[in-house]
Amino acid sequence: MAKDVNEKKSDNKTIECIINIRTAFQKYEIKDLRDITKQCEKYVLVDEQLFFHSALLAYILSKILQKSRYRTPDLYQKVIIKLNEGVEFAKKSDEISLLRTIDDLLTYITDFDEHNKRYIIGLIEKGRTKIAASLYAQGLSLSRVISITGAQKQEVLNYSGKTVMSDRVGKTIGAKERLKNAKEIIE
Secondary structure (H helix, E strand, O other): OOOOHHHHHHHHHHHHHHHHHHHHHHOOOHHHHHHHHHHHHHOOOOOHHHHHHHHHHHHHHHHHHHOHHHOOHHHHHHHHHHHHHHHHHHHOOOHHHHHHHHHHHHHHHHHHHHHOOOOOOOHHHHHHHHHHHHHHHOOOOHHHHHHHHOOOHHHHHHHHHHOOHHHHHOOOOOHHHHHHHHHHHHO
């Protein structure tokens, strides 16, 4: 059975996203990884799990490049190997294996973070909260954002209250505008 246009567009965005993550990480481009996080967030409504996890991965990798305690050859090599695997799975449109690869990578980073713990909130949880707050600021309901990201409700509210995200995104979005935005994303 042939894929419809929306599935092909999603596949192309998936491949583009994971290749851009790999390239930015290899080139130590922190700003590019942050931009990729925002781009992936835009497609969360098309494929919640895939684009949320891609956004989370891009954000986490930007933090890893920012902080010297994460710059170890072992961690870097493991990330590159997993990113290469992810690109291959994306090219084959194997979403399940791609998500498993991203999850393996996030688990490895979590384990690394646990052994070098400096903060109460780990890197992954901070990423979930930041992305959840960003999606919330863009007009998704709090319950939907929590469902997608797995972030803690109170942490999202606290983070949102301490930032000006909603001011940058704009005031609240009406139902008509939300529907228009969703249609544009799906097309």
